[in-house]
Amino acid sequence: MEKSVDRRILRTRKAIREALIDLIVLKGYDDIKIQDITEKADIGRSTFYAHYSTKDAVFLDSFIQLKSWLKTCVDMSRVDRKRILTHRLEFIAPLCVHINEDRKLYQALVGHRGGGLARDEIRKILFEHIREDVERRCQPRNPPKVMRDALIHYLVGAIIGVLSWWLDTKNSWAPEEVDEFLQSMIAPSLEKICSDYSVSPISGCGLSDE
Amino acid sequence: MEKSVDRRILRTRKAIREALIDLIVLKGYDDIKIQDITEKADIGRSTFYAHYSTKDAVFLDSFIQLKSWLKTCVDMSRVDRKRILTHRLEFIAPLCVHINEDRKLYQALVGHRGGGLARDEIRKILFEHIREDVERRCQPRNPPKVMRDALIHYLVGAIIGVLSWWLDTKNSWAPEEVDEFLQSMIAPSLEKICSDYSVSPISGCGLSDE
Amino acid sequence: MEKSVDRRILRTRKAIREALIDLIVLKGYDDIKIQDITEKADIGRSTFYAHYSTKDAVFLDSFIQLKSWLKTCVDMSRVDRKRILTHRLEFIAPLCVHINEDRKLYQALVGHRGGGLARDEIRKILFEHIREDVERRCQPRNPPKVMRDALIHYLVGAIIGVLSWWLDTKNSWAPEEVDEFLQSMIAPSLEKICSDYSVSPISGCGLSDE
C-alpha cells in the first residue's frame, strides 16, 4: 500500500508542472530558468529542488499524461485487427485531433521549440506505437529486422515532419485532412514492406539484408 | 575586389571553427563552453569574441561548407532532366556517401546531439533542395501549394529519420542500401502527388485545399 | 525595533571588511583586487557582490568606525568650554595617540597610499570637527565665512601634512610631541582669525556661542 502523501506535496508538484508547461508555451523550453518556474509556481527555490532535481525531470513527469493518452489510442486501434488489411495507422487520426485541441502546447513542444527533449520523447512514443503496429502486420522473420527498423524510422520522421509543419502553419488543414494525407503517404510504404516480404518473400523489393 | 584580409584573422577563425567541430564530435554541442573552444584553439577568450559573438555563430559559419557541398550535389542532379520521370531524388545517393565518409561528424550533428541547431540547418537545406525538385516535377498550380508543402515536409522528416537511425546504428547498411531504401519509399509518394494532380486532377486523393 | 539581521550576513561582511584592511596594510589600496579580498575573507566572489558593489563601498563601510571614534574625541573635548580660551584643538592629542597605536593601518591609509579615498575621508572628518570648533570660537558674523573656510582648510591641510610626515618617519616623535608642535603652530592662527575679527578681541572671544 502506498502511504498517503501529504497534500501540500501534491499541490506543490502540480504547481511546478503547470508552471513549466505555461512557460514552455510562453517562451520555449530552453529559455526557461529554474527561477522562472519557482516564480510562476509561487514557491521557494529550495522547494523546487526538494521535488525535482532538474527542469528535465519536471518535463518528463508532465509527459506521463501524454504517454498514457497515446497508449489508450493505440490500444483502441488494436481491438479491430481486420484493419491491418487497410495499411492504415489507426492512431494517427485521434492523435491529430488531440494535437489540434492542445495546439498551443504542441506548437511549443514540437513545432518550434521544446528543447529537443520533447521531440525525443514524442519520437520515442511514436516509435513504440508504430513498432507494435508494424510487428503485428509482419511475419516474425519477414521482413528482416533492419528493414523494419528503417521503415519505422522513416514513418516516424515523416509523421513528425508533417505534424511539425502543420502546427507551424496557420489555418492550413483540418485534423482529418492531415490524417488523410498521412495515411495516403504511409499506405504504400507499409504495403511494400509488410506485404512484399510476407506474401512472397522471393519477389522482394531487391534490398538485400546483410 | 574583396579587400585582402589579415592572415592572422583567417588563421584564428579557422582554428575556432575546427576546435568547435572537434569538440562537437567529442562531447556534443550543448556541453561545449566558450572556454573549451578557446583552449582547444589555443587562443585568448577575448580573441574569440573579437571574431564570433556566439557559439552558434561559429557553428553556422562552419556550416557554409556543407551548404555549398549539397548545392553541388543537387546542381549535378539537375543536369539530367529525364530523371524526373524516375521519381527518384538524385541527390540522396551522393549525400549518403558523403555522410558515410564524415560519419563521426554527422553522428554528432544529427544522430545524437548538435543542439538542435544542426538538425534545423540540415532540415533547411534538405527542404530547399527537395522543394526545388518537387517544383520541377509539378505543374505550376497542381498540386496546390499546401499539398506540395505537406509532401516536402513528409519527405524531409522521413529522410532525416532514416539517416539519423542509420548514423546511430553500427554496421547496418552501406550508403547505397540506404539510398535504395529511401528511393523505394519516396517514389510512390512523389508519383502520387506529382502525377495524380497533373495527369488527372479530378481523380485526386480527395483532399481539398481551402 | 531593528529587525534582527541574519548573523551569516554580519559575519560575512565583517570578514570582507577585515580582509580589506589587512590587504591595505599589506599592499596598498589600489593594488587590491576583488578576488584578493574574497580569497583573504575566504568567501565566493559572488558573495562579495551580494554585500558590496565596490571595493570603495567596503572601505567606506569600514570607515564608520573611525568616524565614530573621532566623534567621541571631539565630544569629550567639547565638555570643557573653558579650553576655548587656550586656542588649542583638544581632539588632536587623543587623535595622535590613537593613530600611533594603529600606526600600521594609518600608514597605509594616509602616509603612503589608501587610494585617495582614505585621505579624502579623513580630510572630511577633520574638516567637520575643526569647523565645529572654530564656529564655537567665533561670533556669528565675524570673521566672514570665507575667512573661516580658509582657516579651516589651512588647518586641515597642515595637520594632515604633519601627520602624514610623522607616519612616514621612523622614531621621530612621540604622539605628545606631535600634539605639542601642532598646537604651537595652530594657536596663533586660531587666535588671529577668531580674535582679530571680533570687535574687541579681548572680550569677544569665548563669550558668544550659537
Added chain:
Amino acid sequence: MEKSVDRRILRTRKAIREALIDLIVLKGYDDIKIQDITEKADIGRSTFYAHYSTKDAVFLDSFIQLKSWLKTCVDMSRVDRKRILTHRLEFIAPLCVHINEDRKLYQALVGHRGGGLARDEIRKILFEHIREDVERRCQPRNPPKVMRDALIHYLVGAIIGVLSWWLDTKNSWAPEEVDEFLQSMIAPSLEKICSDYSVSPISGCGLSDE
C-alpha cells in the same frame, strides 16, 4: 652633443602630452584610458607605447614645465635677501597668480582629481622650495632637523589645503587675497620656529647662510 631628434617624434610626444592635459581637465586623471589619449592625439595605440610606457610617464613629462616655472619664481624671490626678515614666502604670490591663470588645469590637477600623482608632484615641488627657504632662514643646527621637517610639512600641507579649497570655490578670493591670507598664517609659524630656536632671534635670523 645630443643628436637632434626627429621632429616627428617631438610632434607626436607633444600631441600626447597635450591630449593628456586636455583629458585631465575634461574627465580627471584616473578615468583616462590610454586609448582616450591616442584618440585625442590622433595616433595609433602602439605609437603611444613607442614613446611612453605609462600614462604616468606622460604626466611626469608634462610636469617638467611647471617645475621649471616654479623654479623661476623661487629664484626670483631669492634675489632680494632682505625679505627674509619679513617672514614671508615670496614665491606664493606669483604662484597664486599663475594658478589662477590656468585655473581649469589646476582644478583638475589639485582641486579635485589628478590621481594623487599630481598632488604628490606639487607637494614635492612646494616641499623643496619651502625647504630651501627655511634653510636660509635658520642657523645650521637650530632648530633641529626634525623640527624643521615638521614645519615644512606643516606649511606644505596648509598651503595645498588652502589652494585646493580656493580652486574648488567659485568667486571666492583674488590671488592677492589668497597670498595675503597665507602669508598672515605662515608668518607666525616661520617666526616661531626659525627665531625661537636661534639663540637671539633678533640677530640670528638672516645672518648665517650656507
Added chain:
DNA sequence: TCCTAAGCGAGACGGTACGTCTTGTCTTCCA
C-alpha cells in the same frame, strides 16, 4: 485538541561561465 514532524519561503552561500573591458606585446601590412 494539541504537538510534533514536515513542508515550505526566504535567501545566504560557493561555484561556474559569461561577455566586456583595458592593458601591453607582437605581427602584419603599407607607404
Added chain:
DNA sequence: TGGAAGACAAGACGTACCGTCTCGCTTAGGA
C-alpha cells in the same frame, strides 16, 4: 624598411544562474 594599424593574450570585472545550505514559520495529520 620603419612605423602605423590593429590582432592578440592575459586577466579583472560585474552579472546571471546554478544547486546546496540554513533558518524560522506554518501547517498537516497522528496522538
